[in-house]
Amino acid sequence: MMRSAFYVLATLAVMGLGYWAYVENYKTQHALDEVEDLQREIGQMREKLVVLRAEWAYLNRPDRLRDLAEMNYDRLGLLPLMPEQFGKVDQIAYPQEDAFPFLSSDDSIDVQGNLVGTIDPSPEGEDFP
Structure with missing residues (x-):
């Protein structure tokens, strides 16, 4: 009985693994087709850009x-x-x-900031030289 349950x-x-592999294969084929379409579109856009630059130079x-x-005239x-x-x-x-009294030579402006979503490059606050 135990052996037949194991076989089942x-x-x-x-x-299940065969079905998963089948689905993943189709997802991969779809992604490859999409990449091919995008590369074709990029090539067409580059050709158009070359033509537009030539027209601009001509004009x-x-x-x-x-x-x-x-x-x-x-x-x-x-x-x-x-x-x-x-x-x-x-x-x-x-x-x-004195045309700009709000900006004097002794005032300093802090221009350092962080972008939203950036990660601190130093792990756990360590400073690197």
């Missing part, structure tokens, strides 16, 4: 932009940049020191 339990265990050609600026009033339009560093007006 062993048979049920083998059948931003200086001679094309110059022609567009000339055609639309009446509406936009765009002129070419000239060296005289650029300033020098000593021409920049910096704010006076």
Whole structure:
């Protein structure tokens, strides 16, 4: 009697493990198919990005932009940049020191913080050099 119960339990265990392996196999196949689809989509997006960069370079050609600026001068009033339009560093007006009284040179601001969900890298508070 004991031997037949053991055979029945062993048979049920083998059948259960076989079913589990069957289910896991299908989950794995589904995950592999999903990864393949994602890799294909990434490849397509990279191809689109290459095309968009080429189109951007084509549309931003200086001679094309110059022609567009000339055609639309009446509406936009765009002129070419000239060296005289650029300033020098000593021409920049910096704010006076008393313009921002809430920020003084002796005040320090603490910028250290922790991100939510980060883990302390030192186990049990040990400090590493």
